Amino acid sequence: MVMDNIINAHLYKGLSERIATGLKYIKENNFSNMEPGKYEIDGSNVYALILEYESKPFDTCKWESHRRYIDVQYIVNGFERIGYANIDSIKISQEYDREKDYMFLEGEGNFFHITAGTFAIFGPQDAHMVGIAENEPGKVKKVVIKILV
Numbered sequence: 001m002v003m004d005n006i007i008n009a010h011l012y013k014g015l016s017e018r019i020a021t022g023l024k025y026i027k028e029n030n031f032s033n034m035e036p037g038k039y040e041i042d043g044s045n046v047y048a049l050i051l052e053y054e055s056k057p058f059d060t061c062k063w064e065s066h067r068r069y070i071d072v073q074y075i076v077n078g079f080e081r082i083g084y085a086n087i088d089s090i091k092i093s094q095e096y097d098r099e100k101d102y103m104f105l106e107g108e109g110n111f112f113h114i115t116a117g118t119f120a121i122f123g124p125q126d127a128h129m130v131g132i133a134e135n136e137p138g139k140v141k142k143v144v145i146k147i148l149v
Helices: 006-012 017-028
Strands: 002-005 037-042 046-054 063-065 069-077 079-086 091-097 102-106 110-115 118-122 126-132 139-148
Touching (some): 002 006, 006 017, 006 118, 017 037, 079 118, 110 118
Antiparallel strands (some): 002 118, 063 102, 069 118, 069 139, 079 126
16 A cells, blocks of 8 residues: 655556556546546556545445556545455455455454545555545545556
């Protein structure tokens, strides 16, 4: 897992060419006026999901993990808490769904406050819990870049 401000995206271009492509897309686009939906960057290898939602109470959120795609999650507007745990340190609560590329897990992890301009990278070994309200639910606009492993 990596978390940083988008101004430091250049530091992570060496992770992979596809991650560099996704971070470049974030840096070069103004998402404020873009509608929620799916945006192709490099076919199914790299694409963006623009999401708008209200953050939720902690007890309604779930740990999730993916095997086929890395997530780069970037906050455009708003803020939320986000959780991280290595999948080896928590247990699977719903087996992996290959078609939807996710599994749900349960256990303990670490939580961070993530604000506009911040991104987090979650690989297949990284369980993450997103969309958690800090105190009260609030509006969030987020870009999730999906990167084929």
